[in-house]
Amino acid sequence: MTVPRSTLRLQFHRGFTFDDAARHVEYFAALGISHLYASPITTAEPGSMHGYDTVDYTQVSAEYGGEVGLRRLVDKLRAHDMGLIADIVPNHMGVGGSSNTWWLDILEWGRHSAYARHFDVDWHSPDPALRGKVLLPTLGASYGDELMAGRIGLHFAADSGRFYIGYGPHVFPVCPVDYAAILQGADRADLSALANRFQGLTTQPADQPRAAEARDALREFVAREGASAIEFVLETYAPEDPVTRDRLHRLIERQHFRLAWWRTASDEVNWRRFFDISSLAAVRVERPEVFEAVHALIFRLYREGLVDGLRIDHIDGLAEPREYCQRLRQRLSELRDTAPYVVVEKILGRGEPLRDDWPVDGTTGYDFMSDVGALLHDPAGAEPLANTWSELTGRSARFADEAHAARRKILAENFSAELDRAARALHRIARDSLSTRDFTYPALRRVLTELVVHFPVYRMYPLGGLRSAADNVYFERALAGARASLPRSDDATLERVNAWLGGSAEEAPPARPGAQSQQQAQGGGAQPHAGSSRRSAQTLFSQLTAPLAAKAIEDTACYRYGRLLSRNEVGSDPGEFALSVEQFHAGNLERAQRFPHAMLATATHDHKRGEDVRARLAVLSEIADEWGATLRAWSTLNAPQRRALDGTPISSVSQDKSDAWAPGPAAEDMLYQTLVGCWPPDLSADDEAGVKELAERVAQWQLKELREAKLQTSWLAPDEAYEAGCHEFLFGILAPQRRDAFLKELSAFVGRIGRAGALNSLQQTVLRLASPGIPDLYQGTELWDFSLVDPDNRRPVDFAKREAWLPQPQTPPSEFLADWRDGRVKLAVIQRVLALRAHLPELLSQGTYLPLTVRGAHASNVIAFARRHGNAWAVVIASRLAAGLLGDEGDLPLVEPAQWADTAIEMPPDLSARALFDWLSPAAPKVDDHGLLYLRDALAAMPVAVLVEDGVPRS
Template sequence: MTVPRSTLRLQFHRGFTFDDAARRVEYFAALGISHLYASPVTTAEPGSQHGYDTVDYTQVSAECGGEAGLQRLVEKLRAHGMGLIVDIVPNHMGVGGSSNAWWLDILEWGRHSPYARHFDVDWHSPDPALRGKVLLPTLGAQYGDELAAGRIALRFAADSGRFLIGYGPHVFPVCPVDYPAILQSADRADLSALAARFQGLTTQPADQPRAAEARDALREFVAREGESALEFVLETYAPEDPVTRDRLHRLLEKQHFRLAWWRTASDEVNWRRFFDISTLAAVRVERPEVFEAVHALIFRLYRDGLVDGLRIDHIDGLAEPREYTQRLRQRLTELRETTPYVVVEKILGRGEALRDDWPVDGTTGYDFMNDVGALLHDPAGAEPLARTWSELTGRSPRFADEALDARRKILAENLTAELDRAARALHRIARDSLTTRDFTYPTLRRVLTELVVHFPVYRMYPQSAVRSAADNVYFDVALAGARATLPRSDHAALERVNAWLGGSAEEPPPARTGAPAGAGSSGATGAAQAQPQGPNAGPPSHVNSARRNAQALFSQLSAPLAAKAIEDTACYRYGRLLSRNEVGADPGEFALSVEQFHAGNQERAQRFPHALLATATHDHKRGEDVRARLAVLSEIADEWSATLRAWSTLNAPQRRALDGTPVNSVSQDKSDAWAPGPAAEAMLYQTLVGCWPPQLRPDDDAGVKELAERVAQWQLKALREAKLHTSWLAPDEAYEAGCREFLFDILAPQRRDGFLKELAAFVERIGRAGALNSLQQTVLRLTSPGIPDLYQGTELWDFSLVDPDNRRPVDFAQREAWLAPTQTPPSEFLADWRDGRVKLAMIQRVLALRTHLPELLSQGAYLPLAVRGKHAASVIAFARRHGNAWAVVVASRLAARLLGVDEASGDAAAPGTQADLPLVDPARWEDTAVEMPADLSARALFDWLSPAAPKVDDGLLYLRDALTVMPVAVLVEDGVPRS
């Protein structure tokens, strides 16, 4: 296996193609990257900016440069000794446009399409209007209104010979079985002759080739006679006239799809989506033929040596992740002799381990991002910040409360159809047994609701329809929550559902309720006599299959529920400190101790030493340096609380009424009866503090306006994701406009001597501590066990917000121009830290060390080092050892007080002076020292990041010697080349 030394993630789209990346390969190589890590390269919806809406798994994206462009990129990489890892999306495809041939085919032929089983469609919907059909929640208004308005029409595609239903840019193919009636409506002999070619067709696969031949004849006819030959045909289905409109409606009713208002999706969609996105349809990759079709291109690219490894998107969406990864590893190994490098996108809860029976190299790094982010926070700030948040907003100080409310809301409003489908699977199991057939559908739905809203992680992974001990750790939490909230009359059903969802391979005995026979919800207890008994009497195979189906549906409900409720709802409602509201993190977990961070690194070193280590991704909600700066607020919680109140008072005149109109004054109570409201306003101030560029001045009107536009984009998304005053489903445009006007008012040029001045001054005060946090975070990512991953552009300061802000074009030319000779230590750039070049130099320098001593940081043992002295709590240190080679990593942390951030502010320090640097004055460390390994006591060490060569004194490395010119150090033995 070719294990990367380091990866760099690139987002490909038509604005940044394979050839654009190829032109930067020299820069990536000089930076020290061993593998590019590409967003999906398969064909996506036209204009896609991310590639996750694949419409053709078999072709490399032409917009990104096609296969020829990909080959040119790989050739350039190979010339520099580099490789390529690609992101693949086996869980879902884009179906929001008219480019997905598989999807269009099932709309045309229904259950008899060769692709009908490629998608997770429920062809046996309990709704008679949907049986054998696919719900298409595409319409902008109710079906009848759109039909009457003439926005739904019959069209003919001359290039393919197909009749289509058109709606705006969307087209939906009409089944050829209905072509005779369409063509005969014109009462013309030539068209009747063409209609005869379609007579007698059925949707059976055997008839589909004949339909294709008949369509060819129709296409040739139109090419010869002109499209006007079908004008009268189309007019007989024109939506403008009531008679022809009724004929169009009756034609629509015969199709294998049902056009519907987009709002019906949450309640009625009869196919599995990606989360609640109705333009992304889930794929049944667990089926062997679908697995092969989905991976055909990737397997060929891997076989031919263009691809060296894979990143698996949304592994938790798959029915059987374990079987999938095992099959994938086997197929890749068959194609090439080398073992493939494979990582999976997996959100892990605290204490949740990536499964050992998944043959992968680890995760994509959200777990590390969570660990290192929590490490930056002072636990002493948790309680006062939570109290301030609750007092200002009237909302709960506990994230768990917001999470539970959000789970219930998402389940009730966004994932109702998915909940119903899983509940029906349980109801079918119940009906299959005499002892449980009286468990009603509503009862089982209530039970299922409480289980999923209390489920603490993304999902479970049963084997042979039975949960493992690892699964039960989390399922038991859900069971306890469900028991506490369900009425006692539902507890018997809960125990049965527990068994069906993998709690036991056997049927549990019927619950004893004490009620007379026939009175309890569990049915007659005597019915149990008819069931097989004994320790070996497991359920029959069809029951086992039904359970596996129910378990898969439960998991494919709990995972999107967790994502939508936590990441996309609660994280936008809870604002104790936004630096902890990140993908893969639990905002309820405020801080992580040094010991806990070490424990996580040690476990990673033992179990998944080649997992990716990320601090920024294409999905992050705030850039890594935004989070690092906001973490400083945990160290000055009381001051920040006072600042929040002061700014709220200062900006009160700029607030708007809920309808967006100006108000002169608003009471300072906990009411949300103004825009943006106390919670949204408090989170806005955090966002401005976090993303304010280090070199932006309050009198730079153009720069402030540019920032305001970026923040406004974030604000709109944040407000809609919170789903309190407005949402994507029901936007309140007046409220949103009021929020935007508030933002632009408080950042207006006339505030340059008021709020803008205060904001800039506050950012300046905490900026050094934020930069120190950033450098700490960066060095830990580069030296911890695992493979450091760099997100495009984050070599310099990353003050981006949630997408699309974090996917803006990257100025690689500037970064390339700023690369220093490898022998130049990063400390040379600390004086000008605001431009971010010190971060770039540090990344380049440590990656050079990984190249020079590859085994040391990729395979070396991880040894936590103890710290003693007055400021031991403000240091983290560890050693990496491989054979006789050592590296010692030392970093400042929680250093705001040592930097003097908490001291009374005066005039700003002169740039480049000690007081202006993100560096603790060496004398302030006093007796603080790292206890060094005995093997290093007699060895000379030098800092890979600065000219420092600190000495070990009686087994101690004093911080006043180790961190003289940089806030972090990577110490290696003297004599190691620097270039």
């Protein structure tokens, strides 16, 4: 297997192409990267900035440079002994435009489309208006209003010979069965002759080739006669006249789609989406023909050696993640002699294992990002910060309360249709048995609601229709929560649903007479027996709990709860404030044993705050009382800038816990944290241009934060007056005239904690580079990363600057510590440790992980471990929770050596007689006769150290 030594994630789009990346390959190689790690390379919606809205799985994106550009990039990578990891999106496709031919085909032909079973469409909706149709919730207002306004019309595409319903940029193909009537409506002999070609057509697959031939004749006719020839036809369906508008409406009603206001999606959508995004339709990759179609290109690129490994996006969206991973591994192994490198994007709860029966190399690193982030936090700050948050905002001090409320809200408002579909699956099972036919749909939906709301992780993974012991750990918690919430009269229903969702292997009760035939008549023929019906219900349950967890926790509760925003990150539980050194070691030991090649990330394209924003905010956990006092002082200072909820200025506001002003206490608290976290180290309070640029970036974050919180405003129902008031508050407190007031205080506060934040950043950097796993860098984070949530974290990266600043290999990172604000010290640390991974590849990739004991006055302010492979050793040491040790004097993110006093590391006996030197500085600390290495020696020049044996080359 080609295991990466290190990866660097790049986001491709039309503004950053394969050729753009190729121009920086020399830099990536000099930095120490072994594999580029690319965002999806398949064709996405035109103009996509992320690539996760694939519209064509069979073509490399032309906007990125096409396959020719990809080959040029790979050729250059190969010339530098580098490889390529590709991100693939097997769960969903973009359907928000007019570029997805699979989706357009099912809109045209309905259930008889060749791609009808590629998408997860419920063709048998209980709503008669949706049977055999696809709901298209794309209209900006109600269907009747948009039709009356003339914004929906019949159009003709001359290049393809197709009639379509157009709405803005959207294209909805008309079924060719209707072409004959459309053409005859113009009452012209030539068009009527063309209409005859379409007479008698049906939607059956056998008729579709004839339809294509007839369309070709229509296209040729228009090309010969001119577009005006078809205008007569379109005029008979013009939306401006009541008679022709009614004809247009009746034509639309006959199609295999139903146009609807976008607000209907949450309640009525009859196809599975990615989360609650109606421009992304889920595909049924569990079907063999869909699996092959989705992966055809990537399999060819892998077989030809252009791609060395894969990152699987949103594995929890798939019906059967285990079977998918097994099938993928098998197919890849058949294509090349070497075993493939495969990692999955998986959010793990605390204590939740990545399943051993998934043949993958690990996760993409969210679990490590959470662990190393929690390690930066002082547990003593948890309670006072929570109390401050609650006192200032009136909201709960417990994240669990916000999470539970968010789950219930999002389920009801965003996933009602998905909940209905899962409940109907359970109801079909109930109706198929005499003993359960009296379990009503409302009761089943009520029980299912509580199970989903209380389910604590993303999903379960039953095998053969039964939950595993690992699944039951979490399902039992959901059961307990449901029992506590439901009336006792629902106990029997709850227990039966528990059994159907994999809790029991009992034989199904005798079916009532005629049950199977009725099930098939109702569209349930795909589940002809109890076992498959249960598995279908289990899949629908899992494909509901996973998006609910993402939307309720990451995209709602994390924007409502603000004890400390450094813990509100993708893959983290904000309720888990800190991690001890022992717990961090335990996580590394488990990873080394079970998934030694998992990715180690501290920044991603999805992060809410850059890695150095989080590292700086973590310092607040060490000064919780001071931060609480600072918050109160700033709130008082900036009270004159508050706005009424309608956005108008107000001179004063009562200091109660009411949210009746903009931005309100919770949003104000989060705003101050954000400003503290992302304030650039070199920004001066009197730099008007720099402060304005920062304010504009924060304003983007603020709007997203307010709408994601879904309290005063939301994406579904924006309160633009309130949002304007919040915007004015932000720009008001950062206005130039306040440079000697709030701006001065903000800048000074960041200056006080900046050194400790930088120290935290270097700590998490070296731990990522030296822990068991594959270190992953996100584009541009080699220097300080003070980015916010997208699109801020996807801004263009100045790679030329980074290349120019890349140190000479023999220059130790300690040389740049004095100028730490420019970020070169971080760049140098990354380069040096990656050089060590290249020089001794087995040591940090396969070496044994040995936690080391620290003793002395400040033992709790150090983390240390050793890596050993054969006779080679590396000892990794980092300062932690060092704000108190740094004090107010000095300008370096470095604890004065004397401050460490008697703090020392108990070194492994094998190292007691060996000479060690620091890979990051000129230091060569000695182990004393008692086997102790004193921190005053080991961390004299840098706050982190990587010690190796003397004699190892330095370049």
